[in-house]
Amino acid sequence: xxxxxxxxxxxxxxxxxxxxxxxxxxxxxxxxxxxxxxxxxxxxxxxxxxxxxxxxxxxxxxxxxxxxxxxxxxxxxxxxxxxxxxxxxxxxxxxxxxxxxxxxxxxxxxxxxxxxxxxxxxxxxxxxxxxxxxxxxxxxxxxxxxx
Numbered sequence: 001x002x003x004x005x006x007x008x009x010x011x012x013x014x015x016x017x018x019x020x021x022x023x024x025x026x027x028x029x030x031x032x033x034x035x036x037x038x039x040x041x042x043x044x045x046x047x048x049x050x051x052x053x054x055x056x057x058x059x060x061x062x063x064x065x066x067x068x069x070x071x072x073x074x075x076x077x078x079x080x081x082x083x084x085x086x087x088x089x090x091x092x093x094x095x096x097x098x099x100x101x102x103x104x105x106x107x108x109x110x111x112x113x114x115x116x117x118x119x120x121x122x123x124x125x126x127x128x129x130x131x132x133x134x135x136x137x138x139x140x141x142x143x144x145x146x147x
Contacts (some may be wrong), residue, residue, distance in 0.1 A: 008065040010074060028065050033118065033146050034089075034118060034119050035086065035117060035118050035119055035120040035142060035145070035146070036086065036115060037072065037084075037086070039142065039145060040084055040120070040142065043139075043141040043142045043145075044076075044082075044135075044138045046138070047134035047135075047137050047138045047141070048134060049076050049077075049132065049134050049138065050076070051075055051076065051082065051134065052075045052076070053072070053073070053074055053075075054073040054074055054075045054081060058117045059108060060081075060125075061100075061103075061104050062081060062083040062107055062112070063083060064100075064103060064127050066085055066096040066099045066100050066103075066121070067087070067092055067096040067099050069085050069086065069087060069096070071083040071084055071085045071123075072084045072086075076132065076135075077130075077132055079127055080124070080126045080127060081123075081124075081125040081127075082088075082122065082123070082124055082125075082126060082131070082135070083122065083123040083125070084120060084121075084122050085118070085120065085121040085122070086119060086120055087119045087121070088119065089119055090118050090119045092119070093116050093118075093119065093120070093121050094116075096121050096122065097114070097116070100121075110125060110127060111126070112124060112125045112126070113126070113131070113136075114137070115119040115139045115142075117142045117143050117146065118142075118143075118146045120142070122139070
């Protein structure tokens with residue numbers, strides 16, 4: 001009887017430990033101070049901007065690899081583009097910017113907005129006369145996530 005009760009308590013302790021570990025991992029993944037694709041998509045969706053993965057654009061300065069990271073490129077507003085570079089840490093972003101500036105030093109780069117938010121480097125290439133203010137609001141949302 002005592003042995004059965006002891007084994008039951010041990011089993012219960014193992015189950016509680018496993019559940020605790022899983023909850024900590026889920027919480028850490030959801031609220032870590034690092035941006036990922038999901039958080040970026042959510043920020044844009046909250047502003048009413050669907051991100052459509054762009055395909056076929058490979059010879060544009062906002063699609064080149066920077067510091068060994070290729071961007072995720074999205075189209076918004078019928079032709080404007082968002083290029084998202086996600087790095088392992090925020091320390092890599094200034095190096096990526098230096099890489100971009102070195103690679104485009106002699107190029108005629110179109111007007112664009114550049115956002116450095118945590119571990120993300122994001123370019124908004126608003127080809128056309130109108131910039132979408134909602135992009136700025138999405139960037140502010142991403143920055144708030146990291147605060």
